Amino acid sequence: MTAFIPYGAYWSTPFARWQGSFAHLHSIEFAAHVTKSALAERDIGVEAFDFAAYGLTVPQYRSFYGTPWFTAMIGATHLAGPTVNQACATGARLLSTAMGEMATSGVQTALIASGDRTSNGPHAYYPAPDKPGGTGIGENIVMESFNRDPFAKCAMVDTADNVARKVGITTEEQHEVAAYRAAQYEDALKDDRAFQKRYMAAAFAVPDAGFRKTIKTLNGDEGIYPSSPEKMASLKPVMPDGSVTFAGQTHPADGSAALVVCATEDRARALGKPGGPIIEVLAVAQGRDDVAHMPAAPIRAAHRALDLAALTIDDIDVIKSHNPFAVNDIAFARAFDLDWKKMNNFGSSLVWGHPQGPTGLRALIEMIEELEIRGGGSGLFQGCAAGDSAMAVILKVR
Structure with a gap:
């Protein structure tokens, strides 16, 4: 089954480095606030939707109510729907979920949204009455998830070091990728952020926690560090005997x-910008790599997506990745005999940060806009996720 994305019927907030300008905002309430405004700007009423799904990876106060709460806040009290969590692959999983509902339940128009706040992550306590004294265990959900895979028994950065060792990727190569990705991101800022303004507000009004007033304005992403080869060269690997430095990995963010x-197609034309291209989703697939080799998992997911779409990598015009580590892009390029410099034009999560749930959605949006600029073609998005997993999406813009 295929599906269609109306041209222009998508949006993203800027991404703000954690403990930054969005740190005070409840992620579900914030996403609803943004969505109401975005739908109004596009003249799309909530009655247009017969399905919705919301992606959340970091629990928030009352997030048990998930999608029904989100849809109620935007005025769509007729929509229920699932709340989705597949860590960093949540964006692609939301798309797959919507397509599944179209195939099995006759859904015609879906709204998929995601918002996450890695800032001020919750601290959970789990009672354990069978333990001595009934003492339970606690966890810092964000920090401990980054630092300890309960099955692989290692941190996420360890998985990048493992792939680097297996493929033979040096720190210097990772720094070269990081510097190049920073330059690609600068292309999105040219002409007063012309590229980003295709899907992001020119000046984003940051609300207070009660969504009553604007407390500041963001002109694009917050917390982007300028690339400096000299500074990168002075960095030591994060882990003993590793190769990944802080320059070779992304930063947690909110958005x-x-x-x-x-x-x-007719429905997509009716909701999209007049005269815009047709965006067809050709395939969505997942994959999982060897234990503790997360950055290599997109290779398997991409192979599966290409097979489903009856395409080869040579048929793909634009490649976008969720690259929490520079290792991701090097390993992927080697597996497909590609030049990694041809991937991730206009930016990627390695530079603009990683709020988890919405990360893949923003990458898909940027891929659509790049394809539109070049006059159409096929695009492949791929990205890894916790548990050595990954998802891939193939789109065609015509």
Whole structure:
């Protein structure tokens, strides 16, 4: 089954480095606040939707109510839907979820949205009445998830070091990728952020926690560090005997993103910008790599997506990745005999940060806009996720 994305019926907030300008905002309430405004700007009423799904990876106060709460806050009290969590692959999983509903339940128009706040992550306590004294265990959900895979028994950065060792990737190569990705991001800022303004507000009004007033304005992403080869060269690997430095990995962030998905081309035309291209989703696939080798998992997911779409990598015009580590892009390029410099034009999560749930949605949106600029073609998004897993999406813009 295929699906269609109305051109322009998508949006993303800027991404703000954690403990930054969005750190005080409840992620679900914030996503609803942004979505109401974005739908109004596009003249899309909530009655247009017969399905919704919300992606969340960091629990928030009352997040048990998930999607029904989100849809109620935007005025769509007729929509229920699942709340989705597949760590960093949540964006692609949301798309797959919507397409599944179209195939099995006759859904015609879906709203998929995600918002996460890695800042001020919750601290959970789990009672254990069978333990001595009934003492339970606690966890810092964000920090401990980054630092300890309960099955692989290692941190996420260890998985990048493992792939680097296996493939033979040096620190110097990782720094070269990081510097190049920073330059690509600068292309999105040219002409007064012309590229980003295709899907992001020119000046984003940051609300207070009660969403009553604006407390500041963001002109693009917050917390982007300028690339400096000299500074990168002075960095030591994060882990003993490793090769990944802080320059070769992304930073946690806060933000939200969303897009509309339709079952038919006619419906997508009706909701998209007049005269815009047709965006068809050709395939969505997942993959999982060896234990503690997370950055290599997108290779398997991409192979599966290409097979489903009856395409080869040579048929792909634009490649976008969720690259929490520079290792991701080097390993992927080697597996497909590609030049990694041809991937991730206009930016990637290695530079603009990683709020988890919305990360993949923003990458998909940027891929659509790059394809539109070049006059159409096929695009492949791929990205890894916790548990050595990954997802891949193939789109065609015509």
